[in-house]
Every structure is written in C-alpha cells, then in structure tokens.
Amino acid sequence: MPEEWVRQMQNQVNSLEKLEKYINVTEDERHAIETLQTKWGVSPYFASLMDNDNPNCPIRKQVIPSMQEQVNEFGMDNYLVWKENRATDEVRPDSIARQYHDRIAFTVIETCAIYCRHCFRKELVVDQDLQLRMDVDEGLAWIAEHPEIRDVLITGGDPLLLSDDKLGHLIGRLREIPHIEMIRIGSRLPIVLPHRITEGLKKAIGGFHKVPVWINTQCNHPKEITDETEKAVYELMSCGINVGNQAVLLKGINDDVETFRELHQKLLRIRIRPYYVFYCEPAPGIDHFRTPVEKGAELIRDALRGHTTGLAQPMYVLATNIGKIPLMPDYYIVDKNEKEYALRNHQGKTTTIPNIPE
Numbered sequence: 001m002p003e004e005w006v007r008q009m010q011n012q013v014n015s016l017e018k019l020e021k022y023i024n025v026t027e028d029e030r031h032a033i034e035t036l037q038t039k040w041g042v043s044p045y046f047a048s049l050m051d052n053d054n055p056n057c058p059i060r061k062q063v064i065p066s067m068q069e070q071v072n073e074f075g076m077d078n079y080l081v082w083k084e085n086r087a088t089d090e091v092r093p094d095s096i097a098r099q100y101h102d103r104i105a106f107t108v109i110e111t112c113a114i115y116c117r118h119c120f121r122k123e124l125v126v127d128q129d130l131q132l133r134m135d136v137d138e139g140l141a142w143i144a145e146h147p148e149i150r151d152v153l154i155t156g157g158d159p160l161l162l163s164d165d166k167l168g169h170l171i172g173r174l175r176e177i178p179h180i181e182m183i184r185i186g187s188r189l190p191i192v193l194p195h196r197i198t199e200g201l202k203k204a205i206g207g208f209h210k211v212p213v214w215i216n217t218q219c220n221h222p223k224e225i226t227d228e229t230e231k232a233v234y235e236l237m238s239c240g241i242n243v244g245n246q247a248v249l250l251k252g253i254n255d256d257v258e259t260f261r262e263l264h265q266k267l268l269r270i271r272i273r274p275y276y277v278f279y280c281e282p283a284p285g286i287d288h289f290r291t292p293v294e295k296g297a298e299l300i301r302d303a304l305r306g307h308t309t310g311l312a313q314p315m316y317v318l319a320t321n322i323g324k325i326p327l328m329p330d331y332y333i334v335d336k337n338e339k340e341y342a343l344r345n346h347q348g349k350t351t352t353i354p355n356i357p358e
C-alpha cells in the first residue's frame with residue numbers, strides 16, 4: 001500500500017473531469033484548460049481547499065489555467081536564462097544556478113505537486129520550453145570541486161517529491177563535502193501536500209547533525225494554512241528542521257492590507273517564520289499576477305511594521321539576475337539635519353533622536 005502522499009500524487013487533479021469533482025468550473029476556466037498548451041495540476045488535498053463557486057478563490061487562481069496567460073506585455077523572453085545567469089562564461093552543469101559567491105541553487109527535479117500559474121520558472125516547470133539536464137551526480141561533483149560554496153539551496157520543481165531514499169542519499173552526499181555548512185530545501189509540499197512529512201522523510205533528512213537542513217516553503221494566502229499544515233511544520237521542527245516562508249506578492253490574491261497581515265500572523269501561529277516576500281518576477285505569461293514594484297514595501301509599511309509582531313516581518317525582495325534586491329518602505333526617516341533625525345512611526349506620530357557625528 002503506497003503512502004498517502006504517493007497516492008495523492010497518483011491522483012493529481014489534472015483533467016477537467018477530475019476538477020469538476022471539486023468545483024463548478026467556469027466557462028473561462030474550461031476554455032483555458034481545453035485550449036492552452038500548458039502543464040497544470042493540483043494535489044487532491046489542495047484542490048479540496050478551493051471554493052466551489054467563487055472563481056476569484058485565491059487557491060483556484062493559483063492552480064487553474066487562465067486565458068490571461070496568453071497575454072505577455074511585460075514578461076521577458078528567455079527569462080530563466082537571464083535570471084539564472086545561464087549564458088555566462090563560467091562552465092556549470094545545468095542543475096546549478098549561480099548568483100552569489102558562497103551559495104548556489106541546485107535544481108534536482110522538474111515535477112511539482114501543484115503547478116503554480118505564477119511560477120517564475122514556468123519555462124522550465126510548467127511550459128517546458130526550456131530543457132535542462134538535471135543530473136544530480138554531475139551537480140554534486142561540481143559542488144565538491146568548488147570550496148567557496150558553503151550553502152546549497154536544493155530546488156526544483158519540488159525536491160521533496162524525491163523518494164526518502166533519493167533525498168537521504170542526496171543530503172548524505174552533500175553532508176560529506178567538507179566545505180558545505182548548511183543545506184536549504186525550497187518546497188511547497190508543507191503547504192500543498194503536508195502528507196509528505198512522514199517519519200521516513202524525517203529520518204532521511206532530519207536529526208541532529210553538524211550540517212543542518214532548513215526548509216523554505218511557499219504560502220501566499222491564509223486560506224492555504226490548515227491543521228495538516230500545522231502538524232507537518234511541527235514534525236519538521238521536531239527533527240531539527242526550521243521552516244521559513246517565501247511568499248510571492250500576487251495581484252488580487254494577497255496584495256491587500258488585511259490578507260497580507262493575516263497571512264503573516266497565521267504563519268507565525270503555526271511556527272513558520274516569514275523570510276521573503278518576492279515581487280512577482282517578469283517571467284512570460286504572468287502579467288496578470290504582477291503589482292507595481294513598490295506595492296510590497298507599502299504592504300509591509302501599512303500591514304506589518306508596528307501593526308503586528310516584529311517576527312511577522314519578511315524582507316521584500318526583487319529577484320534579479322544579479323541577486324535579490326531588498327526594497328524597504330522608506331518613509332520612517334522624515335527629516336535629518338546636523339543635530340537630529342526626525343522619525344515617523346506606523347501611526348504617523350513623529351519623534352526625534354540626536355544625530356551623532358562620526
């Protein structure tokens with residue numbers, strides 16, 4: 001008898017017939033599913049969180065194809081090649097994306113439990129226009145030969161879809177490389193398929209070790225958080241794995257003050273530490289999800305900083321080919337002269353502190 005998470009994957013909701021068991025499909029949704037050449041699908045668990053009748057349901061919008069994906073006014077062609085520096089002189093395996101000196105992103109799998117419509121790796125994961133050779137041994141050999149790499153970020157697709165054996169092997173091999181100090185895994189599974197967090201997985205990647213594993217998941221809306229999520233996160237932490245969140249700022253899904261605040265409060269309530277909020281990247285075919293650039297900083301100013309627990313503050317970043325660029329709300333310092341700084345808080349009150357010369 002396969003484990004529940006395997007059965008969920010075998011029964012991925014990826015046809016109109018299956019989808020109709022969960023929701024009343026609209027004409028627009030039906031048209032997009034029938035005409036767009038795109039990979040789509042969602043775990044039965046995550047599908048069960050969709051609203052039957054509301055096409056604006058934040059979960060429906062993230063997983064069901066839309067005709068708007070054909071519009072591409074602002075997306076960049078060959079986005080991933082630009083973003084992941086794949087056209088540079090340094091010779092690297094396809095599985096290794098590099099933007100920094102001391103850490104790399106290591107792509108090990110191309111499948112996912114849900115195919116997010118806003119995915120910035122869409123060309124690779126969803127549309128499959130970009131073909132890369134994902135050879136884990138080749139990637140491991142490259143890492144072993146680069147002593148400056150101390151942090152490996154395992155990504156995909158969704159790396160936690162690898163079997164316990166494959167994950168155990170991969171993590172074990174990385175831990176044997178003397179210069180590797182930490183391992184990070186980017187996975188949506190704690191949110192979209194929490195059944196994956198099994199005793200077998202905990203054994204394969206967790207436990208006390210000098211080379212810790214950190215997981216960053218992606219949760220974009222409070223509706224994605226359930227009792228199952230809470231349990232999965234607790235299980236990961238109980239074997240020494242910290243869980244952070246990397247949300248994507250999505251127009252009409254989480255770009256209003258109430259939703260944004262509730263998302264970050266609810267994450268902390270289930271022990272997930274908000275890490276990043278990403279600007280929705282200029283990948284092709286996702287214009288309809290994108291907000292103005294400043295929006296994320298405004299939301300941190302209006303929904304989080306000062307309004308709620310300091311731990312609930314992610315850093316808002318623009319992911320680019322030269323790395324992640326943070327964008328802070330810049331209204332806190334209202335004036336500065338030789339004598340003092342004038343500061344404003346979240347309620348609009350101001351105060352001053354002395355300006356100390358160097």
Ligand SMILES: *Cc1c(COP(=O)(O)O)cnc(C)c1O
Binds near residue numbers: 097
């Ligand atoms: C995001 C990313 C990292 C990790 O960045 P942190 O700011 O350390 O979380 C590393 N390499 C690549 C290519 C990335 O895109």
Ligand code: SF4
Binds near residue numbers: 111113
């Ligand atoms: S789970 Fe991650 S890689 Fe997969 S479609 Fe969603 S955002 Fe893209």
